[in-house]
Amino acid sequence: MSNHEKNEKIDLRIRRTHKLLSNSLMSLLTEKSFEDIRVSDICDQAMVHRTTFYKHFEDKYQLLDCLLRDLIEDFEKESLKTPPHDPKQYYSNLFKLLLEHMCKNKKMYTIGLLNNSSAMKQLQKIVLECIEYRLRNDEKNGIKFIVPIDIIAGFFSPALVYSAGEWLEEDMIISIEEMVKYCDTIVEALQIRYKSV
Structure with a gap:
């Protein structure tokens, strides 16, 4: 596998993770206020580990x-x-x-x-x-x-x-x-x- 193909695969993973977390947050926002949503709620909903969340985002904001x-x-x-x-x-x-x-x-x-x-x-x-x-x-x-x-x-x-x-x-x-x-x-x-x- 070439470096270009590896980079594309990594980029797809990053985009996929961002999409999962964004969709999770959107779904949770239909149930409760943003202030009441915790990072753990977002991760549970997206089925993504908290350490993965923090690799991509500093916080829920x-x-x-x-x-x-x-x-x-x-x-x-x-x-x-x-x-x-x-x-x-x-x-x-x-x-x-x-x-x-x-x-x-x-x-x-x-x-x-x-x-x-x-x-x-x-x-x-x-x-x-x-x-x-x-x-x-x-x-x-x-x-x-x-x-x-x-x-x-x-x-x-x-x-x-x-x-x-x-x-x-x-x-x-x-x-x-x-x-x-x-x-x-x-x-x-x-x-x-x-x-x-």
Whole structure:
């Protein structure tokens, strides 16, 4: 077996272990709050030894970070299908994907994440990084923003996550499409504009 094949096999093992642990955490979040979940619970659910867990993650917070980053990365891939010259559409798509995921995984969010400030801060931080990265890309592609990028991202990240969480906790009485329209209206009302150079 060549070194390349060995590395691929190791990489597959690492990805498999990360997936098992992430899936275990997601499952446990449908039963109890993130704060009440112990590393031993995650390992038991995943059928992975604690020493294996600690080879991959420092603690459950790092695993949560990995799980949330993977989720947002999936949203990001979908959102990036919009043209690079349309940041507004990007926000709408990102918000819509977050709402759809929350709807599909309602128990995980309502039981495990929404009432946990550290988990929600982590989600906001990841969304902020995602938005900031996209805006910097847009800037490289010739879009000039009137408001500094870090302020735009800092404003939208908590707003998107908080609004989505409130919507879920209020039993989603407003449709996803209406929520996205409200998001668009707020962006327009705040006159967060951009212009091509």
